């Protein structure tokens with residue numbers, strides 16, 4: 001999936017332990033760290049595998065053994081192809097764990113056994129899935145560690161204590177253990193973590209992607225990484241991505257295509273920088289964009305979101321209109337006040353992803369992009385991020401948004417209008433923010449005006465395009 005110049009050595013990391021010990025939680029953290037380093041990682045979680053590969057199995061001794069052997073077999077195949085396989089699976093019996101280890105060793109593949117060492121009393125308190133309670137109530141029999149055996153590993157490569165320790169610390173311990181046991185990179189050292197990650201999720205982006213990438217590489221601010229995640233494009237996008245040699249680029253390609261919201265989320269989840277900007281694969285950043293927005297967030301820890309203005313350009317980079325958006329939301333604005341302005345606006349007065357920068361920690365804290373409706377993806381994310389801090393609307397134009405036929409924004413019709421209304425209504429009623437009767441009525445006027453304005457803009461784009469109207473982007477001229 002990635003290159004990045006990293007030489008990967010595959011292997012299996014088996015996280016064994018009682019139910020609710022923390023196996024899955026630590027596995028997820030390890031996956032994130034390793035992916036952040038550009039390595040190929042696959043988590044084979046007990047629950048997920050049992051739903052698919054082992055749907056025929058229960059929890060008898062024989063079935064558990066079969067389950068662990070099958071997972072061990074799949075892990076070995078993946079590891080042989082250079083993948084780091086992280087396996088959070090109870091695997092309660094020592095002899096089957098030993099068999100899986102032996103099969104790896106026969107193939108010369110590293111096998112790292114990690115005992116997630118959380119005492120039963122603590123697991124019973126955590127009881128993430130309510131299994132211990134069900135067992136006590138007599139609804140479940142044969143629960144590992146209670147009325148079914150768990151054989152504690154004698155000599156695991158690593159024993160991780162979780163009680164009283166933050167998850168991140170346990171994750172770091174496992175990652176450090178992997179390096180020691182030859183799993184993961186054996187070649188280039190980790191690239192240093194940059195302060196900013198610019199993330200480009202791209203699907204069928206051959207036509208404009210090169211311009212987008214160049215606009216990122218030409219920034220006046222240089223301490224960034226550029227994460228490009230190709231969402232299974234088949235139009236030659238991969239060639240465009242491959243044509244750039246800048247070491248700050250980290251490339252990922254998925255063979256399958258996920259929905260736009262998920263593609264956005266996966267690209268951001270690859271970010272390593274503390275600050276994040278997402279750029280759609282046809283938009284363009286103006287050269288001082290990162291410089292201006294990093295300075296704002298670095299100097300004011302109370303800010304969760306910074307946004308600049310945008311120019312609207314057409315398919316030939318002709319400026320259709322400049323310095324747009326943020327008319328009603330310029331300057332530093334408290335989050336409660338801003339949410340009210342968003343409601344009254346009835347649409348997205350903040351801007352598209354390219355105009356915005358946020359903090360990765362905040363993105364993770366709010367659970368990332370959840371909205372399945374791609375039309376309100378950006379504004380619903382901005383609104384949730386505001387729960388983490390205030391907003392700064394910058395009056396400089398920082399990016400150019402490409403207006404072209406066939407895009408989500410261009411084709412927005414009645415259904416999208418309904419989706420937008422549903423979002424605004426939910427926001428107006430959200431108890432996290434102060435509520436103002438009457439704002440929802442105001443927002444209806446705002447939403448209709450915004451929709452009409454958008455329709456006019458797209459119509460104008462078509463006409464201007466035919467007339468050959470041409471002007472340089474203002475932000476580009478300034479910087």
Ligand SMILES: Nc1ncnc2c1ncn2[C@@H]1O[C@H](COP(=O)(O)OS(=O)(=O)O)[C@@H](OP(=O)(O)O)[C@H]1O
Nearest residue numbers: 019020046059064067089090091092129142143144
């Ligand atoms: N009786 C019993 N004992 C243990 N676990 C049970 C049981 N019934 C259901 N579950 C749920 O199944 C998850 C364990 O699956 P595994 O594949 O990891 O188990 S095993 O290795 O086959 O023992 C396990 O998930 P985790 O606790 O997250 O590991 C449970 O959610």
Ligand SMILES: Nc1ncnc2c1ncn2[C@@H]1O[C@H](COP(=O)(O)OP(=O)(O)O)[C@@H](O)[C@H]1O
Nearest residue numbers: 019020021022023024025128162165166167170
């Ligand atoms: N240091 C820690 N490492 C892992 N999990 C922890 C830690 N401290 C607390 N927890 C919590 O313990 C629970 C473990 O759940 P989970 O990872 O699903 O367990 P398992 O996969 O072993 O069944 C989570 O709610 C997690 O937040």
